[in-house]
Amino acid sequence: MFFAGLAVAVVLTLFVVWLVRQQLGIKWYEWVIGLLAVSSLFATVQHYFSSLEENEPTSAWMGALIFGIIFLVLAALDWQLIVRHKKTA
Amino acid sequence: MKEFHSTLSRRDFMKSLGVVGAGLGTISAAAPVFHDLDEVTSSAIGINKNPWWVKERDFKNPTVPIDWSKVTRQMGVFQSLPRPTVADFENAGVVGGTSTDLETPEMALTLYDAMAKEFPGWTPGYAGMGDVRTTSLCNASKFMMMGAWPGNMEMGGKRVNVQAAIMAAGGSATFTPWLGPQLDTTTRPQDFGAPVWQGTPEENLKTCRTAIRFFGGSDVAALELDDDILKFIHSQIGGKEVVVEDVDEAYETVTKMVIPRKCKWVLMWSARQSLEGTRRQAGITENFAVWYSYSRFPKVGAQFQEFIRGLGYQALNPGMGGFLANPLAALSGMGEHGRMSSPTITPKYGTTNRAMWALITDLPLLPTPPIDFGAYKFCKTCGICADSCPFGLIQQGDPTWENPASAKSGIQQGTFEGWRTNTADCPHCPTCQGTCPFNSKPDSFIHAVVKGTVANTPLLNSFFTNMEKAMDYGRKDPEEFWNLDNDFTYGIDTSY
Numbered sequence: 214m215f216f217a218g219l220a221v222a223v224v225l226t227l228f229v230v231w232l233v234r235q236q237l238g239i240k241w242y243e244w245v246i247g248l249l250a251v252s253s254l255f256a257t258v259q260h261y262f263s264s265l266e267e268n269e270p271t272s273a274w275m276g277a278l279i280f281g282i283i284f285l286v287l288a289a290l291d292w293q294l295i296v297r298h299k300k301t302a
Numbered sequence: 303m304k305e306f307h308s309t310l311s312r313r314d315f316m317k318s319l320g321v322v323g324a325g326l327g328t329i330s331a332a333a334p335v336f337h338d339l340d341e342v343t344s345s346a347i348g349i350n351k352n353p354w355w356v357k358e359r360d361f362k363n364p365t366v367p368i369d370w371s372k373v374t375r376q377m378g379v380f381q382s383l384p385r386p387t388v389a390d391f392e393n394a395g396v397v398g399g400t401s402t403d404l405e406t407p408e409m410a411l412t413l414y415d416a417m418a419k420e421f422p423g424w425t426p427g428y429a430g431m432g433d434v435r436t437t438s439l440c441n442a443s444k445f446m447m448m449g450a451w452p453g454n455m456e457m458g459g460k461r462v463n464v465q466a467a468i469m470a471a472g473g474s475a476t477f478t479p480w481l482g483p484q485l486d487t488t489t490r491p492q493d494f495g496a497p498v499w500q501g502t503p504e505e506n507l508k509t510c511r512t513a514i515r516f517f518g519g520s521d522v523a524a525l526e527l528d529d530d531i532l533k534f535i536h537s538q539i540g541g542k543e544v545v546v547e548d549v550d551e552a553y554e555t556v557t558k559m560v561i562p563r564k565c566k567w568v569l570m571w572s573a574r575q576s577l578e579g580t581r582r583q584a585g586i587t588e589n590f591a592v593w594y595s596y597s598r599f600p601k602v603g604a605q606f607q608e609f610i611r612g613l614g615y616q617a618l619n620p621g622m623g624g625f626l627a628n629p630l631a632a633l634s635g636m637g638e639h640g641r642m643s644s645p646t647i648t649p650k651y652g653t654t655n656r657a658m659w660a661l662i663t664d665l666p667l668l669p670t671p672p673i674d675f676g677a678y679k680f681c682k683t684c685g686i687c688a689d690s691c692p693f694g695l696i697q698q699g700d701p702t703w704e705n706p707a708s709a710k711s712g713i714q715q716g717t718f719e720g721w722r723t724n725t726a727d728c729p730h731c732p733t734c735q736g737t738c739p740f741n742s743k744p745d746s747f748i749h750a751v752v753k754g755t756v757a758n759t760p761l762l763n764s765f766f767t768n769m770e771k772a773m774d775y776g777r778k779d780p781e782e783f784w785n786l787d788n789d790f791t792y793g794i795d796t797s798y
Contacts, residue, residue: 256747263745266788268578271774276748 225251237299246291253284349511349670350521353750355757356649356675362530364632364672365679366639366701367719370530374714378536378544380623381712381726398430401440403587405729409693410586413731416692417584421779430586432780443593448622449478449600478600480539480559480618481552482607491614498614503668510569510667513609517602518792519573519657521648523634524667527566531633535561535568535662539624552616565616567667570634571606572648573599573657576793577741580654582780583732589780591793595656598792603659615665627658629718635670638677642687642696642734643713643723647677649753650798652740676756676763677740681721683763686770687734690777695728697721737776739767744798 232239239247257280264273359365383404391399394407402410414426424432431437446452451465451473465475477483491498501509503524511522525531537544543558553560579591603619610617628646632639636658637648645653678701688696697705704715708722715722742749752766770776790796 260746260748263747267743267745268778268782268786268788269746269773269775272746275773276746 237295239295240298243291243294246287246294250284250287250291253280253287256280257284349507349523350650352649352673353675353744353753355750355754356673357757358635359672359674361669361671362633364629364639365674365677366632368629369703369717372714373530373533373717375533375535375537376626376712376714377538378623378625379538379712381710383727383729397426397428398586401429401431401437401586403730405586405731409729409731412692413586416733420777421584421781424584424780426585431589432585435784436585436589436780439590440593443590443597445597446600447593447596449476449604451475451477476600478604478619478621480554480620482611482617482619483604484611485608488608488612490611499665501666503666506665507668507670509613510571510606510610510665514571514573514602514606517605517609518598519571519602519606520651520655521572521636523570523631523636523670525568525570525630525634526669527561527568527662531568531630534626534629534633535620535660536624536626539620544620544624552618559618559620561618561662562616562664565618565662565664567663567665567669568630568634569617569661569663569665569667570630570636571603571657571659571661572631572636572651572655573602573659574651574654574794575656576789577651577654577743577795578778578783578786578789579793581736581741581777582783583736583777584780585732587730588732588735592656594792599657599659602657603661607661610661610663610665613665615663617665618662620660620662622659625660627660630660631658633672635673638673638675639718639720640677640738640740641681641685641721642738643708643721644725645735645738647681647738647740649673649675649677649740650744652742653735653738654741674757675753676758676760678720679760680739680756680763680766683760684739684767684770686739686767686776687737690733690737692731692733693727693729695724696734697723733777736778739770739775742775743795 257277260276260280261273264270264276362368362370383406385404386399386402386406388399391397391402391407391410396407396410398405398407398410405413410426410430414430417424417426427433427437429437431440451468453465454461454463457464469475499509507522507524510524514520514522527535532546535544539559542554542556544561545558546561546563549560549562550564552562552565573595575595576591579589579594583589583591607617607619628639628644631637631646637646640647640653642653646655646658647653648655682700685698688698695707697708701720702722703717703719705722705724706715708724708726709715711722711724711726713722713725740753744750752769755762756766
């Protein structure tokens with residue numbers, strides 16, 4: 214679990230560094246929305262697998278559905294915000 | 303360096319700091335406050351490693367309001383239904399006569415119908431407890447249940463009634479006496495001219511915690527046995543008076559059990575039963591999870607009594623029928639009073655403790671205060687357990703000072719504002735214990751979020767109750783038990 218977390222942290226850090234280097238001019242609220250999207254993705258994965266470990270399959274897929282939809286909405290919103298203000302720039 | 307310039311302005315940065323600060327402030331406001339490290343380790347929260355959202359309250363002020371002036375000592379008579387016979391079932395043409403706890407044939411049929419609706423495909427089997435392997439596990443779990451000596455059993459090619467033989471020799475039906483077993487192998491330091499164990503009350507409580515966990519229990523808490531707390535130790539146990547006397551050593555006669563005045567502490571200890579077994583109880587009565595707990599925990603208690611004796615102190619066992627567990631557990635910070643009434647809701651294990659037992663001792667113990675993690679308030683809006691009761695015996699609605707429906711159980715009226723289950727008519731069916739939302743395991747982060755919220759505000763309690771139902775927490779199909787690949791030794795996940 215520790216190494217999985219470490220790997221995720223390294224990948225995320227590299228991704229953020231890459232984003233900054235792209236000079237996309239990401240606004241502060243886009244960072245916040247992005248952070249919320251990543252948190253939702255983490256919640257989706259964590260809840261799904263741990264609920265299966267709890268022998269709660271219904272909770273696993275319902276929770277994954279709820280948090281997964283939140284992730285998709287936030288990620289799509291963030292992506293569109295960044296793409297659109299880049300176009301206008 | 304240009305590419306590392308942030309688009310975040312200083313103003314925006316300060317704003318985000320404010321958001322983080324507000325979040326930290328909220329967390330710190332909700333978290334328990336300790337003034338020094340000693341206080342952390344000496345509290346019930348510290349001793350039992352309760353989660354961060356559990357808060358302490360003032361002594362004798364649990365979340366359930368108590369009218370101390372009306373509380374009096376009770377006789378300790380366990381009011382229950384008359385136990386049906388096998389013949390009652392045979393005459394009624396209903397299976398389950400050998401397995402019934404207190405269920406009548408009519409009640410058994412109600413339960414069989416309820417179980418078949420809840421778990422399609424479930425059948426009562428030949429004994430009312432489900433399929434053959436489940437029935438077998440139930441029966442095998444009953445060996446020496448409640449600390450009772452076995453009846454007829456195989457010994458060297460002969461059938462011997464052990465219990466009858468012990469009773470014929472002047473012994474008792476169980477190995478859980480008031481004074482403890484006091485075995486020859488349990489030496490006391492004072493008998494060898496050595497000093498008895500000397501520890502601070504805090505060290506002693508920790509010592510008890512470590513010993514009880516070694517023997518198979520979970521958590522501990524302590525109370526000072528003053529006049530108020532004595533009200534919850536019954537005035538009679540098994541027909542014998544329970545009295546406090548100015549004597550050095552506790553003793554027992556044919557008419558009374560004596561507590562030396564110097565035994566000024568009550569140690570509460572708990573032990574859990576299998577969660578996966580608990581929520582898969584089905585059929586005529588509770589199942590192997592309960593029976594095996596009752597088989598194992600009296601031995602834990604007896605050996606713990608011997609441990610205290612070996613330290614050079616006394617430990618008196620009032621037995622399950624000798625005290626009121628729920629108020630003592632609530633007052634000592636083991637958990638909170640909740641809708642089910644008898645079981646204490648604990649922050650880590652919900653209602654899946656089978657032992658919430660008390661010992662009276664002269665080993666000085668640090669008293670632990672009541673706790674609040676929002677359970678009492680949550681029960682006001684939840685009611686899942688009451689809705690699940692096939693016999694409608696668990697009190698519905700808001701907590702009250704009286705519940706006439708429970709009066710015949712002997713439970714005191716007017717003494718606390720809570721819920722009173724009609725235990726006199728309760729047949730000990732398998733349903734309610736596995737339904738409590740507080741039983742949930744802590745693996746998913748969502749439980750910490752929900753329990754942390756519940757502990758601090760009741761605003762979302764109704765929403766959480768609905769989510770509990772929608773996500774199908776609670777009871778599970780009994781058949782699944784045999785296919786679980788991730789259950790634990792004794793069915794207990796000791797990682798939390």
